Amino acid sequence: MSLDRASAPALDEAAGMLRELSVARQVFALYQAGHPKREEAVIDLLASVRRLDQLVRGSVVLFIGRKGFYLGPTLLPRASLTYHGLLEAFEEAGIEAVELLPAADAEELSVFVSILCREADANGHLSGIRINSVRP
Numbered sequence: 824m825s826l827d828r829a830s831a832p833a834l835d836e837a838a839g840m841l842r843e844l845s846v847a848r849q850v851f852a853l854y855q856a857g858h859p860k861r862e863e864a865v866i867d868l869l870a871s872v873r874r875l876d877q878l879v880r881g882s883v884v885l886f887i888g889r890k891g892f893y894l895g896p897t898l899l900p901r902a903s904l905t906y907h908g909l910l911e912a913f914e915e916a917g918i919e920a921v922e923l924l925p926a927a928d929a930e931e932l933s934v935f936v937s938i939l940c941r942e943a944d945a946n947g948h949l950s951g952i953r954i955n956s957v958r959p
Contacts, residue, residue: 829894833878837885837894838902840871844936845909851940865933872923872932883923886959887913896959912939920957927951 829837847864854860875883879894886893887910891903903910913919916938931951937943938954945954 829879829897833875834894834897834899836871836875836878837883837892838899840868840875840883841892841899841902841906841909843868843871844939845906847932847936848909848912848939851936851942856942861933862929865929865936868932868936869927869929872927876923876925882925884957885921885923887919887921888959893959909939916941916945918945918954920953920955920959922953922957924951924953 843864847861847868850860850864872883884895886895890910892899892906892910918938921935927949928951931949934943934949935952938945
């Protein structure tokens with residue numbers, strides 16, 4: 824885990840990852856479990872997570888608070904304004920921090936999106952995604 828300031832490409836990719844996460848949340852709301860659209864959305868999200876992982880030192884740490892998204896200590900202003908519904912989903916699920924480890928896979932990301940959609944419990948064990956385990 825690294826809380827250093829992120830590079831401009833990492834900040835851009837973090838915004839892209841939030842876009843993919845927002846899309847996945849919308850797809851999960853529209854389609855039932857097992858639908859191929861859900862799998863497609865998670866695959867796109869995983870690709871973005873992998874790209875971001877290559878651009879940051881350590882694991883990807885996303886903080887949610889003060890009505891904004893932060894990659895480490897850096898505010899993502901445009902994403903915070905654009906993905907307000909996603910921000911509310913994090914807040915409603917009680918998620919203040921997410922650490923995405925290299926071990927995070929499509930299955931775990933699917934569970935994570937389900938948590939944001941209130942389809943799954945945030946207390947479940949995810950080996951590649953740590954929820955609320957780090958603080959800003």
